Amino acid sequence: MFNVERWKEIFQSIQKNKLRSVLSGTTVSLGILIFIILFGLGEGLKNSYSDLFLRQANNVVFLYTGKTTKPYGGFKTNRRIEFDNSDIADIKANFSDRVEYINPTIRYGDNIKYKLESYNFSIQAVSPSNQYIEGNVLMKGRYINEKDIENKTKVVVIGRLVARDIFKTEDPIGKFINIGSRSYKVIGVFQDLDGDNEESYLFLPYTTRQQILMGSDKVGSIAVTFNPNLGGKGAVKLENDIKTFLKKKKSIDPSDPSAIRVRNVADELERSMQFAGALQIIVAFVGIGTLIAGIIGISNIMVFIVKERTKELGVRKALGAQPSEIIKMILTESIFITSISGFAGMIIGIITLNSLDSSLQEYFITRPQVNLNIAFVATLILIIFGVIAGYIPAKRAAQIKPIVALRDE
Amino acid sequence: MIKIDKLHKSYEMGSSSLHVLKGIDFNVEAGELVAIMGSSGSGKSTLLNILGMLDNADDGTYDLDEMRIENLDEKTAAEYRNKFLGFIFQSFNLINYKSALENVALPLYYQGLKRKDRQKIALEYLDKVGLKNWSTHHPSELSGGQKQRVAIARALASNPKVLLADEPTGALDSTTSMEVMALIQKINNEGKTILVVTHEHDIAMMCKRVVNLKDGVIVEDKKVKQNIIKNV
Numbered sequence: 001m002f003n004v005e006r007w008k009e010i011f012q013s014i015q016k017n018k019l020r021s022v023l024s025g026t027t028v029s030l031g032i033l034i035f036i037i038l039f040g041l042g043e044g045l046k047n048s049y050s051d052l053f054l055r056q057a058n059n060v061v062f063l064y065t066g067k068t069t070k071p072y073g074g075f076k077t078n079r080r081i082e083f084d085n086s087d088i089a090d091i092k093a094n095f096s097d098r099v100e101y102i103n104p105t106i107r108y109g110d111n112i113k114y115k116l117e118s119y120n121f122s123i124q125a126v127s128p129s130n131q132y133i134e135g136n137v138l139m140k141g142r143y144i145n146e147k148d149i150e151n152k153t154k155v156v157v158i159g160r161l162v163a164r165d166i167f168k169t170e171d172p173i174g175k176f177i178n179i180g181s182r183s184y185k186v187i188g189v190f191q192d193l194d195g196d197n198e199e200s201y202l203f204l205p206y207t208t209r210q211q212i213l214m215g216s217d218k219v220g221s222i223a224v225t226f227n228p229n230l231g232g233k234g235a236v237k238l239e240n241d242i243k244t245f246l247k248k249k250k251s252i253d254p255s256d257p258s259a260i261r262v263r264n265v266a267d268e269l270e271r272s273m274q275f276a277g278a279l280q281i282i283v284a285f286v287g288i289g290t291l292i293a294g295i296i297g298i299s300n301i302m303v304f305i306v307k308e309r310t311k312e313l314g315v316r317k318a319l320g321a322q323p324s325e326i327i328k329m330i331l332t333e334s335i336f337i338t339s340i341s342g343f344a345g346m347i348i349g350i351i352t353l354n355s356l357d358s359s360l361q362e363y364f365i366t367r368p369q370v371n372l373n374i375a376f377v378a379t380l381i382l383i384i385f386g387v388i389a390g391y392i393p394a395k396r397a398a399q400i401k402p403i404v405a406l407r408d409e
Numbered sequence: 410m411i412k413i414d415k416l417h418k419s420y421e422m423g424s425s426s427l428h429v430l431k432g433i434d435f436n437v438e439a440g441e442l443v444a445i446m447g448s449s450g451s452g453k454s455t456l457l458n459i460l461g462m463l464d465n466a467d468d469g470t471y472d473l474d475e476m477r478i479e480n481l482d483e484k485t486a487a488e489y490r491n492k493f494l495g496f497i498f499q500s501f502n503l504i505n506y507k508s509a510l511e512n513v514a515l516p517l518y519y520q521g522l523k524r525k526d527r528q529k530i531a532l533e534y535l536d537k538v539g540l541k542n543w544s545t546h547h548p549s550e551l552s553g554g555q556k557q558r559v560a561i562a563r564a565l566a567s568n569p570k571v572l573l574a575d576e577p578t579g580a581l582d583s584t585t586s587m588e589v590m591a592l593i594q595k596i597n598n599e600g601k602t603i604l605v606v607t608h609e610h611d612i613a614m615m616c617k618r619v620v621n622l623k624d625g626v627i628v629e630d631k632k633v634k635q636n637i638i639k640n641v
Contacts, residue, residue, distance in 0.1 A: 012506070319563070
């Protein structure tokens, strides 16, 4: 392979036949370039989807209650079902191996007041687990903790937009706001990457809310996070197990669809990711198509090059070139051109993707990047096919008798 | 130098076969200048191709410098062509993207010589054909006669035992034909064995011996008084 004299011959041939070299080089470069850019854009679409869903915990099952639609266990139909504190304790006790956090939530509306001004924001009474499940990031102060739940303290954590509207430039921590007729101390401010809506909440301990409701032990809904190692099937099984358990506990017909309802975030995520995955498959398909077009292009050019050189090869044979020498010459030349231009195309593609990085966000494409291994393998495939495409006509040319090649005018 | 005995060659043309050479017996001594004459279809080019190991005979024997040439594979044939034979073609067959010097040096490349040695030898032969000052020119910048002289320098470069010229003046006008034939005579006078295939009578008369081929057999083989070209 490293025959200096042959390399000199090859460089001369490449140099003196610029159009031919540039043509075949461009075909390879373009094939790889388009492949990498398409693949990167597909990856960018997928990234946008996963970003959208992955910021909040996705191993969450939300449990809601409704009214029964079937009579069961001596109860009439249309009975209102509600969760209470014992349900939380029971889930904790019975599913401790599969469940990580449990977050009871009571939503309500009430008049919010600070220094004579009234405000309107959503209020939720929650447990400390809420921070993890919602993906709240603390900016100042602290979140609700277990002591607050135990002592039913009158404290509140507020979203960034709530803090901005109520306190303007004031530091909210330690200030008191009125919710309904009671006064609550602000202990923390949080932000949420999922957007403005998520930052317009006030969170207070659910036990505090229950105390205000005359010692009620009811909760509105329950969110349960499961061990991510369960996987998709495990999550569905857990979901069904909890539902069955609660229905039995509350004497509900096992086939009643509306008394206890479940929403699984993982399910939704999976469906969306399937869509993104399908998009990427389509994009990859187009990319592979480009690659095949590139392979066909380079094959065509190789056949043409050998055809064009038939006479030259005949002269070389008449002057004493051995068939193997002819094949080596053509192959080395084609490997050289395809490798250089293939890797050039690959590098240009990667640089292009990197420079596109954030400018395509409005088209729902985030971090368009291509796995280096995929780029490398695609380039290698094109080079290998370039070599095969060169080898077949080269072998045929090497076997032509010199007289036939020389007669070819 | 060349000894052939009962040489036969036929080509398959679809279902029928065309018998081109019908038992040729023919000897060439070292230093001869032989013209092989004949109209088209007489088999003269086929004979030259077989002598040049560009084609194989069906039957008969061929000895080159007391070496039997038979059943050559491509590799050995290429090696023998390179060592023993020099070719001159009607259409010159120079490589367009190489300079005159590089064209002459090409057979030496296939002998495995270093670039420096190749260029030194090639320049000597270009000088011999009177084109030393044209060494960096490409074929497109040369006249027909100059091209053929480069081709002759290339054929000589590997110092072969025999030069085979296939219609060397076929693409040239009469003045340049004279120049080229004068060069061939000069090389022959220095001792090189040369075979010239031609269909032109006056070109044949510039050789020392004329072999006439007709329908695949030798009909005439005679020494002639060489028409020596002077002062061209």
